[in-house]
Amino acid sequence: MSANAMAAQDIRIGWTAWSDAEFVTKLAKRILEEKMDYEVELLQTDIAPQYQGLATGGIDIMLMSWQPGTHADYVTKMGDKIVNLGLLYTHARLGWVVPAYVPESEVSSIADLKKPAVRDRLDETITGIDPGAGLTRLSKQAIEDYGLDYELQISSGAGMTAALDRAIRRDEWIVVTGWSPHWMFGKYDLRYLEDPKGALGAFERVHAVARKGFYQDDVKAAGFFSRMQLPIDDLQAAMNDAQESSYEEAVTQYMANNEKRIHYWVTGEL
Amino acid sequence: MAGDSFITDFEIPIGDWVGAAVDWIQSNFTGVLDGFSDAIKFIIDNFEDGLLGIPPVLLALIIVAIAAWRVSWRFGIFAFIAMALIFGMGIWDETISTLALVIGSSFLALVIGIPIGIAMARKDMVEAVVRPVLDFMQTMPPFVYLIPAAIFFGLGKVPGAIATLVFAMPPAVRLTNLGIRQVSEEHVEAGRAFGCTDRQLLFKVQLPLAMPSIMAGVNQTIMLALSMVVIASMIGAGGLGNTVLTGIQRLDVGLGFEGGLGVVLLAILLDRVTQSFGIRKATGPSRLRTRFRQLLGKG
Numbered sequence: 001m002s003a004n005a006m007a008a009q010d011i012r013i014g015w016t017a018w019s020d021a022e023f024v025t026k027l028a029k030r031i032l033e034e035k036m037d038y039e040v041e042l043l044q045t046d047i048a049p050q051y052q053g054l055a056t057g058g059i060d061i062m063l064m065s066w067q068p069g070t071h072a073d074y075v076t077k078m079g080d081k082i083v084n085l086g087l088l089y090t091h092a093r094l095g096w097v098v099p100a101y102v103p104e105s106e107v108s109s110i111a112d113l114k115k116p117a118v119r120d121r122l123d124e125t126i127t128g129i130d131p132g133a134g135l136t137r138l139s140k141q142a143i144e145d146y147g148l149d150y151e152l153q154i155s156s157g158a159g160m161t162a163a164l165d166r167a168i169r170r171d172e173w174i175v176v177t178g179w180s181p182h183w184m185f186g187k188y189d190l191r192y193l194e195d196p197k198g199a200l201g202a203f204e205r206v207h208a209v210a211r212k213g214f215y216q217d218d219v220k221a222a223g224f225f226s227r228m229q230l231p232i233d234d235l236q237a238a239m240n241d242a243q244e245s246s247y248e249e250a251v252t253q254y255m256a257n258n259e260k261r262i263h264y265w266v267t268g269e270l
Numbered sequence: 271m272a273g274d275s276f277i278t279d280f281e282i283p284i285g286d287w288v289g290a291a292v293d294w295i296q297s298n299f300t301g302v303l304d305g306f307s308d309a310i311k312f313i314i315d316n317f318e319d320g321l322l323g324i325p326p327v328l329l330a331l332i333i334v335a336i337a338a339w340r341v342s343w344r345f346g347i348f349a350f351i352a353m354a355l356i357f358g359m360g361i362w363d364e365t366i367s368t369l370a371l372v373i374g375s376s377f378l379a380l381v382i383g384i385p386i387g388i389a390m391a392r393k394d395m396v397e398a399v400v401r402p403v404l405d406f407m408q409t410m411p412p413f414v415y416l417i418p419a420a421i422f423f424g425l426g427k428v429p430g431a432i433a434t435l436v437f438a439m440p441p442a443v444r445l446t447n448l449g450i451r452q453v454s455e456e457h458v459e460a461g462r463a464f465g466c467t468d469r470q471l472l473f474k475v476q477l478p479l480a481m482p483s484i485m486a487g488v489n490q491t492i493m494l495a496l497s498m499v500v501i502a503s504m505i506g507a508g509g510l511g512n513t514v515l516t517g518i519q520r521l522d523v524g525l526g527f528e529g530g531l532g533v534v535l536l537a538i539l540l541d542r543v544t545q546s547f548g549i550r551k552a553t554g555p556s557r558l559r560t561r562f563r564q565l566l567g568k569g
Binding site: 155 | 420421426516
């Protein structure tokens with residue numbers, strides 16, 4: 001019922017170029033525009049400026065706050081300036097990842113990396129991502145906890161996937177610091193190493209986080225975000241679609257297949 | 271309607287071609303790429319190990335001495351303060367690592383770039399071909415080089431140096447070309463009249479006269495290399511770039527500023543010292559005369 005002819009309002013959603021965030025953000029934008037008559041502006045930046053933007057009110061909301069572990073730095077820093085609007089998906093996780101052709105008999109858990117033969121094959125290197133990332137902080141901790149004699153090669157998300165691609169083409173062994181949901185699991189045959197000490201944290205939950213006051217300013221939109229939630233398998237499938245075609249097509253596909261669910265997000269009626 | 275569908279159907283898949291080309295190079299030239307990679311690794315690693323092998327205080331004093339000798343005693347004082355700041359902020363190792371990468375990749379850029387500049391100056395045909403390539407290298411956003419560099423050369427200092435080299439080389443080529451072309455006809459005529467061969471003309475007349483311009487190119491290349499180091503740390507080049515990125519990513523303004531200040535101090539030092547070589551090398555007519563005398567065997 002949009003018969004009350006609400007004047008179009010702007011909502012500014014921030015996002016970072018991670019494929020899960022991109023899908024969820026573009027899905028939210030389409031629903032808000034097509035079903036709720038909002039004008040949505042998307043702002044793409046790196047992850048840190050997103051939290052900064054929420055704190056200063058430059059953006060209204062972002063849909064990729066990884067809690068409790070990955071984004072702990074930001075959440076504690078911005079604690080009282082941001083408001084959590086609830087879960088988007090669960091069972092996101094961090095971990096160290098190897099290509100499937102690395103035999104499980106030799107490397108199944110992080111502790112196996114201590115074997116001299118394995119260390120040589122891996123060139124004593126763990127391929128990491130950005131220097132300031134939560135995953136990097138936890139990976140450094142893991143190297144310490146397991147007493148590994150390895151260097152964590154700092155680069156960036158793109159650098160890590162490029163190194164993985166290169167290793168797989170050359171049939172070389174590699175360990176990368178990774179996370180789910182991520183498109184690399186759709187493109188390559190990979191597996192997580194077991195982490196008996198839990199150094200890289202357990203499963204993470206991804207939340208929608210808004211600027212302070214957004215809920216009061218726009219209860220309708222805030223209600224939509226607090227109801228929005230996807231099963232992780234649906235999300236991974238949609239991300240694979242997006243890699244094959246485009247995010248826009250994957251969103252269209254998802255909206256066609258999940259009318260009931262989206263109706264609930266929009267109206268709150270089951 | 272038909273026209274509309276033509277517009278929407280018309281596509282040139284350049285992105286796919288580039289992707290395919292990268293795949294093809296990667297699968298067919300593995301050996302070549304690895305050899306290239308090892309050579310560059312050797313240069314950069316040795317350079318860095320050499321610099322880090324010198325006790326920090328001694329190296330800092332050497333840098334201060336160079337600044338005072340090449341520029342002025344006042345600049346020596348600045349260099350001393352800069353070194354103190356870098357020690358004080360606890361970013362000495364990162365700064366030296368960045369310095370090694372900048373000097374190493376600038377050195378490679380000059381070894382490749384200056385001969386190309388000379389070739390451009392001597393043949394209009396070469397200039398016509400190389401110029402658009404230089405435009406491309408200089409204007410393509412430097413981030414774009416990162417992923418092919420990482421795919422070809424893995425992660426670390428080597429792809430960082432290569433991405434830096436591509437980004438920083440054009441000014442050296444351009445200004446070498448320009449400097450040689452600006453050597454006046456009279457000088458060239460005079461050289462010819464004294465019976466210079468082409469080689470002698472180049473080394474004894476054109477290059478000495480073009481030196482200020484060439485040194486300006488060297489200076490520009492080093493400055494561009496320095497601006498690339500932060501970006502190159504996204505593929506594992508490390509150094510001050512990591513400090514800056516960590517600061518940005520953790521919303522730690524102070525840390526980001528410290529890394530940034532390190533880059534600025536390094537830039538000022540490198541800029542003034544390389545400029546000093548350009549100024550002192552300026553050749554007046556008196557030196558030319560002695561050169562001609564030498565050519566005639568009366569030196």
